[in-house]
Amino acid sequence: xxxxxxxxxxxxxxxxxxxxxxxxxxxxxxxxxxxxxxxxxxxxxxxxxxxxxxxxxxxxxxxxxxxxxxxxxxxxxxxxxxxxxxxxxxxxxxxxxxxxxxxxxxxxxxxxxxxxxxxxxxxxxxxxxxxxxxxxxxxxxxxxxxxxxxxxxxxxxxxxxxxxxxxxxxxxxxxxxxxxxxxxxxxxxxxxxxxxxxxxxxxxxxxxxxxxxxxxxxxxxxxxxxxxxxxxxxxxxxxxxxxxxxxxxxxxxxxxxxxxxxxxxxxxxxxxxxxxxxxxxxxxxxxxxxxxxxxxxxxxxxxxxxxxxxxxxxxxxxxxxxxxxxxxxxxxxxxxxxxxxxxxxxxxxxxxxxxxxxxxxxxxxxxxxxxxxxxxxxxxxxxxxxxxxxxxxxxxxxxxxxxxxxxxxxxxxx
Ligand code: MCU
Numbered sequence: 001x002x003x004x005x006x007x008x009x010x011x012x013x014x015x016x017x018x019x020x021x022x023x024x025x026x027x028x029x030x031x032x033x034x035x036x037x038x039x040x041x042x043x044x045x046x047x048x049x050x051x052x053x054x055x056x057x058x059x060x061x062x063x064x065x066x067x068x069x070x071x072x073x074x075x076x077x078x079x080x081x082x083x084x085x086x087x088x089x090x091x092x093x094x095x096x097x098x099x100x101x102x103x104x105x106x107x108x109x110x111x112x113x114x115x116x117x118x119x120x121x122x123x124x125x126x127x128x129x130x131x132x133x134x135x136x137x138x139x140x141x142x143x144x145x146x147x148x149x150x151x152x153x154x155x156x157x158x159x160x161x162x163x164x165x166x167x168x169x170x171x172x173x174x175x176x177x178x179x180x181x182x183x184x185x186x187x188x189x190x191x192x193x194x195x196x197x198x199x200x201x202x203x204x205x206x207x208x209x210x211x212x213x214x215x216x217x218x219x220x221x222x223x224x225x226x227x228x229x230x231x232x233x234x235x236x237x238x239x240x241x242x243x244x245x246x247x248x249x250x251x252x253x254x255x256x257x258x259x260x261x262x263x264x265x266x267x268x269x270x271x272x273x274x275x276x277x278x279x280x281x282x283x284x285x286x287x288x289x290x291x292x293x294x295x296x297x298x299x300x301x302x303x304x305x306x307x308x309x310x311x312x313x314x315x316x317x318x319x320x321x322x323x324x325x326x327x328x329x330x331x332x333x334x335x336x337x338x339x340x341x342x343x344x345x346x347x348x349x350x351x352x353x354x355x356x357x358x359x360x361x362x363x364x365x366x367x368x369x370x371x372x373x374x375x376x377x378x379x380x381x382x383x384x385x386x387x388x389x390x391x392x393x394x395x396x397x398x399x400x401x402x403x404x405x406x407x408x409x410x411x412x413x414x
Pocket of ligand 1: 225227280
């Protein structure tokens, strides 16, 4: 098996201060509600994968059935469609909000109980560094134990033990964790989707305990590094209540595109690609297994996973020293993802920053002052003058043709 420079069995030490909706995938001829809110006015989604797309990324602005996206309302429909396609072929189904979610807050512990279909689970998260003062205050949900971002004053941190909701040791983790205790071990959701469901339940709980926590559930960020960065990206994509998505070194399966990774691999680069990633862990649905050898057939790539967030704020941090993570595939994927914010007139809400010199999941100070703090300032602390957030940069010598990989027109949507 390929060398894996990020060494999953011996992950890097934590380094910094932050320690640790809905879609019904129904038969694809019906319309369905989705993050971003598709509705009855949306075109029905045709069956099947559609035409393959090679040496380019799929056009986010053309519906699966061929119609053009020409307004913001169309974009909302297209997002619902993309979410459904991603869930069907890659991520597995995100269940709708469960029939009962209850919560209580004591000390720094937010305890959450979820019941559905006669089954019930409980989990808790800790809320740390709650700011004093009138509030309510924003918060950042941090997945698990890899990495961590320096969170400025005024923002609380919520530590989410995502592995408790869906395990991610290796292939033997399939169907294990509290999500599957409710929905069954055979449920189609991979771990990334199950974690997104967990994030949604945390936000449900924050909505219920506003008076106790003094946390504002409309100003929530989400972050995680590496495998948990993939989780942060998917949570931002599937949960529209997330205001700011901050995936750190998520690499392949997060901010990387499958097609670009395979193209890199074919040039002899040691990058993680789809057919390898499904052998490593249970992040994706088993539905994805039958597509990993032919990613050109997929009706999406991860620029469109990111596009489920648009025009909400997304700041992607990557590491230019890590070929395995897809230093080209994340650059190309996010360079093209950015066009979705461009179409919405929302380039200030999109950042991609790839720097080197730091070990995996050690947040570099070069991304802190003028980038991370600007995003948190603008989108969580309501400070419009927190700095420039229209960011697209790599310190690597990227020789990748963003335009030839996106041979479609970017509309202006209003
Ligand atoms: C970048 O995320 C993963 C990567 O996909 C895996 O191949 C590797 O094993 O682990 C990385 C990670 O989660 O490191 C902590």
